[in-house]
Amino acid sequence: MLQQQPLTGNGPSNGRGLGMSGHPGMHALNSVHQPSQRRSDGGDSGLEGTENGHETRRDIGDILQQIMTITDQSLDEAQAKKHALNCHRMKPALFSVLCEIKEKTGLSMRNAQEDEPQDPQLVRLDNMLLAEGVAGPEKGGGAAAAVSAATSSGGMSPDSSLEHSDYKSKLSQIRSIYHTELEKYEQACTEFTTHVMNLLREQSRTRPVTPREIERMVAIIHRKFSSIQTQLKQSTCEAVMILRSRFLDARRKRRNFSKQATEVLNEYFYSHLSNPYPSEEAKEELAKQCGITVSQVSNWFGNKRIRYKKNIGKFQEEANLYAMKTALGARQGDDSPHTPNSTGSGSFSLSGSADLFLGVPPVNGEQSTYQMGMQPNGNWHGRNSPPSGASPHSDHSENSD
DNA sequence: CCGTATGATTGCCG
DNA sequence: CGGCAATCATACGG
Numbered sequence: 001m002l003q004q005q006p007l008t009g010n011g012p013s014n015g016r017g018l019g020m021s022g023h024p025g026m027h028a029l030n031s032v033h034q035p036s037q038r039r040s041d042g043g044d045s046g047l048e049g050t051e052n053g054h055e056t057r058r059d060i061g062d063i064l065q066q067i068m069t070i071t072d073q074s075l076d077e078a079q080a081k082k083h084a085l086n087c088h089r090m091k092p093a094l095f096s097v098l099c100e101i102k103e104k105t106g107l108s109m110r111n112a113q114e115d116e117p118q119d120p121q122l123v124r125l126d127n128m129l130l131a132e133g134v135a136g137p138e139k140g141g142g143a144a145a146a147v148s149a150a151t152s153s154g155g156m157s158p159d160s161s162l163e164h165s166d167y168k169s170k171l172s173q174i175r176s177i178y179h180t181e182l183e184k185y186e187q188a189c190t191e192f193t194t195h196v197m198n199l200l201r202e203q204s205r206t207r208p209v210t211p212r213e214i215e216r217m218v219a220i221i222h223r224k225f226s227s228i229q230t231q232l233k234q235s236t237c238e239a240v241m242i243l244r245s246r247f248l249d250a251r252r253k254r255r256n257f258s259k260q261a262t263e264v265l266n267e268y269f270y271s272h273l274s275n276p277y278p279s280e281e282a283k284e285e286l287a288k289q290c291g292i293t294v295s296q297v298s299n300w301f302g303n304k305r306i307r308y309k310k311n312i313g314k315f316q317e318e319a320n321l322y323a324m325k326t327a328l329g330a331r332q333g334d335d336s337p338h339t340p341n342s343t344g345s346g347s348f349s350l351s352g353s354a355d356l357f358l359g360v361p362p363v364n365g366e367q368s369t370y371q372m373g374m375q376p377n378g379n380w381h382g383r384n385s386p387p388s389g390a391s392p393h394s395d396h397s398e399n400s401d
Numbered sequence: 402c403c404g405t406a407t408g409a410t411t412g413c414c415g
Numbered sequence: 416c417g418g419c420a421a422t423c424a425t426a427c428g429g
Binding site for chain 2: 254300
Binding site for chain 1: 418420424425426427
C-alpha cells in the first residue's frame with residue numbers, strides 16, 4: 001500500500017528538482033518544520049506566473065497549514081483532517097515528494113548496521129541455562145547430570161536423595177518462574193511489535209514507510225526486548241548458581257555417613273592398617289559400597305589416617321573391634337589358600353590374644369596399647385604422634401596387600 | 402547447651 | 416595431583 005507513487009519515474013541520478021516541476025511551492029516541504037509564513041515566501045518568489053500556479057500555491061499553502069497545525073488538534077479532529085488530507089487531490093503529489101526526500105535522506109542510514117551481532121554474553125547465559133537444565137527440554141536429567149558431574153563421580157547416595165529432591169524442586173521452581181517470565185516477555189514483545197507494525201502501516205498511508213523500515217523497527221524492538229530477556233536470564237543464572245553452591249556446599253549441611261558406610265570404611269581401614277591407602281579402584285569400590293563419592297572416600301581416609309595416628313590409643317578399641325571382625329570373617333569363610341584377602345594387623349593381633357586387647361582398657365593407657373604390636377607399622381605416618389608420644393620401637397609390618 | 406565426632410575445605414609440600 | 420596438617424562448620428549425644 002505504500003509507495004504507490006512511482007517517484008515521478010526519475011531514478012536517483014536525475015533527481016534534480018524532480019517532481020518539483022509545476023509545483024513551485026513544493027520546495028517549502030524541504031523544511032517542513034518552518035512556520036506557515038513560508039506561504040508568503042512562495043508568493044514573493046512566484047517564478048511561474050501561470051494562472052494555475054497561483055491557485056496551486058494557495059492550495060498547497062492550505063495543506064501545509066493544516067499539516068502544521070494537525071498536532072495541536074484533538075484526536076478526532078486530527079483523524080478527520082487526516083482523512084480529508086488523504087482525499088485531497090494534492091495528496092499523491094505530496095506523497096511522492098515525501099518519498100523522494102526520504103529516498104535521498106534515508107540513503108545514508110540504509111546500510112547502517114543491519115545485522116545482529118548475537119551478543120556473546122547472551123549465548124553464554126543460554127548455554128549455562130541449558131546446562132543447568134533450566135532452559136532445556138522438560139525435566140531432563142540435565143540438572144541431575146550436572147550436579148552429579150560436579151560432585152565428581154556420580155555415585156548418588158540414597159541418603160543424599162533427600163537433599164537432591166530438595167534441590168530439584170527448587171530448581172524446577174526457578175525454571176517455572178523463568179519460563180513464565182520469558183513467555184510474558186515474548187508475548188509482550190510480539191504484542192508490541194504488531195502494534196508498532198500496525199501503526200506504521202497506518203502511517204504509511206500518509207507518509208512513506210518502506211517495508212525495510214518496518215523491518216528495522218521490528219529488529220530494534222526485538223533488540224530491546226532481548227536485552228530485557230538477557231537480564232532475566234542473568235538473574236536466573238545467578239539464582240541457579242546460588243542454589244547450586246548451597247546444595248553442593250556440603251559443609252553447610254553435612255550428614256554423617258550411614259552406619260553401614262562407616263562400617264565398610266573402617267573394615268577396610270583396619271584390615272589395611274599397615275597401608276591404609278586404597279587405590280583408585282579400591283576407592284571406587286568402597287564408594288560404590290557405601291553410596292558415597294570417591295572424593296568422599298578419599299576424605300574419609302585422609303581424616304581417618306590423620307586422626308588415627310594422632311591418637312592411636314583412642315582408636316584402640318575400634319581397631320580391635322574391626323580386627324576381630326575381619327578375623328572372624330576370615331576364619332569363617334576362610335577358604336583362601338594363603339594370605340588371600342587382607343587380614344592385616346587385625347588378624348595377627350587378634351590371633352593370639354584378642355581378649356587381652358579387649359581386656360586392657362585402652363582408656364588412656366598410652367603405653368599399653370601400641371606396644372602390643374598393634375602398631376601398624378609406622379611407615380605410613382611420617383612420625384609418631386606427640387600426644388601419646390610413646391617410643392615407637394620396632395614394629396611389624398603386616399601383610400595386607 | 403556444650404563438648405565431641407566427623408565430613409569437608411584450605412594451604413602447603415613433594 | 417595426592418597426601419598431610421590445621422581448621423572450619425555442622426551433627427550428634429549427653
